[in-house]
Amino acid sequence: MVAQQTADVIYLGSALSLRGTRMHFERNEEIFGEGEASEYLYRVVSGAVRTMRFTSDGRRQILGFHLPGDVFGVELGASHSLTAEALSSTEVVVVRRSLLEKAASEDPKAALSWLEYAARTLDEMRDHALILGRKGAGERVAAFLLSISRRLVHGQDFDLPMSRADIADYLGLTIETVSRSFTEMERQCAIDLPSSRHVVMRNPSTLALAAA
């Protein structure tokens, strides 16, 4: 089907698209590991992915969540600088890294599109550093919910693709603190939690205020 093929493309920046093929990963399956040769870049079709880095003693910092439509795993160096795992059963499009390199080395527009993607990623990481360095637990969780709900576009309720542990490791908190923040926001009528993964945005402005 044409529609199917249209979906199997990775758009990087505004002027670079690459045709790829489908792959599937199960929940918690590693897509690539830190230090591994980077053979492919990826786009999430369905499901979700976490990318992360570890301290020498095993503490985990999740650096990004990748939702349907998002591109991840793009490396300039020979090996991956992050580890990526599927949050749930996940469908991705993969494109050989060599195709990207070829396009970028032949066409400045392609290279600039790649750069566009890198710049956006960097900007997001800087915002995250601001959150990690200077915000309290409630502010972090509120900002997280706003960010995820915005990215999942739907109306005012959505399903979180990740566990409390994942959220905690993304926000530099513990599972318990994340859980308590959720409970507190429910008490303030900012959100509803009909189940632990399902969030209803009852009062986004309260949430925005809490995110400072």
Added chain:
Amino acid sequence: MVAQQTADVIYLGSALSLRGTRMHFERNEEIFGEGEASEYLYRVVSGAVRTMRFTSDGRRQILGFHLPGDVFGVELGASHSLTAEALSSTEVVVVRRSLLEKAASEDPKAALSWLEYAARTLDEMRDHALILGRKGAGERVAAFLLSISRRLVHGQDFDLPMSRADIADYLGLTIETVSRSFTEMERQCAIDLPSSRHVVMRNPSTLALAAA
């Protein structure tokens, strides 16, 4: 002098160099502000620079320190996404942004060099996010000292170009906690502090251990 002119070049990545001119900034002087049109990119000749972002209520997160030789202020978008200030009397080379854009749009090698720079910056920011999200005060300060000493290349002692407040806002801590961490490391004979800005690395391996 030829030597002087050689210094007035910004090297971005491995294959892109741009000739620029000198500018001078005083201590705490703003070099550019978040949201301002980005007209130039910069390289530190002498002195040092901090780049930072603020929360809506004014808390500051320093995202990077830029030491002699370092490039900063490179933007892809029309405006700066950070604020930059001189840490002390600072000499920089500035290059018009349009020159970079022209080079990158004409030559894929130039664009890839720019990308190389962006990728390195992103990688550093990810490491910093790991520190901010998952490390304790002592670990943060130890990692900071190791990083700065490595970048200042000299032997085993050096002058910190930034205040305790700057270090605190970089590491997501308070002035007092940074100060106490320094004192504690001195007590453990990992460093000496003949003055508050002068650090002697007495035992880098102890420091490396403390950085976990």
Added chain:
DNA sequence: CGGGCGATTGATTGCCTTCAAACGTGGTGG
């Protein structure tokens, strides 16, 4: 010599973590 600012040190508070237990839900096997 005096003033001001940055750094250090001390005392106390408070937020988040840690430890612990109970709860709920989804999945499996009887």
Added chain:
DNA sequence: CCACCACGTTTGAAGGCAATCAATCGCCCG
């Protein structure tokens, strides 16, 4: 179909680490 188990989540209690509040120190400059 239901009982049971496992795992993720919530909730509670206690502790610890860094923040805050406060005072002193030391140094650079006028």
